[in-house]
Amino acid sequence: MTTINTSSLGSYSSVFAAGVKTDDSKASDATSISVNLNIKTDKAAAQEALTPSQQAIQQLQDQIKEAQKRLLEQQKQLATAQNSKLPDAEKSQQVMAMQQQVSATIAQLSALQGALLELMKGNVSTKA
Structure with a gap:
């Protein structure tokens, strides 16, 4: 199952965390991945381009x-x-x-x- 929290999206820089969860009862080698993304979404970032x-x-x-x-x-x-x-x-x-x-x-x-x-x-x- 992949979870992405988007409740804090706004017009400012945000950090997103994505996690991959596996069912431990089905697999003995569970894997966890964490991804942090810095995304500029404000008007100033758009004007930089x-x-x-x-x-x-x-x-x-x-x-x-x-x-x-x-x-x-x-x-x-x-x-x-x-x-x-x-x-x-x-x-x-x-x-x-x-x-x-x-x-x-x-x-x-x-x-x-x-x-x-x-x-x-x-x-x-x-x-x-």
């Missing part, structure tokens, strides 16, 4: 995702401010402030996407 260019692309893609999340949240806040029942003066101040934040996030997102395109330009193969 990437080239510097691929790492930069991955970082830009992560930053773009974060900027998109932030933009979505800001747009929700803008809609809430536009639909609020505050006096017009306060409401317009909040809406203008939110529009400025949305504009800044859109500009940042555009810059990140442009940088990503520039990095990826060298990685695109046009050969058939």
Whole structure:
């Protein structure tokens, strides 16, 4: 019987132990084997295999995702401010402030996407 404990699998380095058990009543020369494996399963280990260019692309893609999340949240806040029942003066101040934040996030997102395109330009193969 082979036993592998997988209950502690996570995103960090783990040690696995595998044992082979034999029925002692059937065999007089029982054998036991123990195997220890160090396996890197975290994101840093995956990035070690990437080239510097691929790492930069991955970082830009992560930053773009974060900027998109932030933009979505800001747009929700803008809609809430536009639909609020505050006096017009306060409401317009909040809406203008939110529009400025949305504009800044859109500009940042555009810059990140442009940088990503520039990095990826060298990685695109046009050969058939």
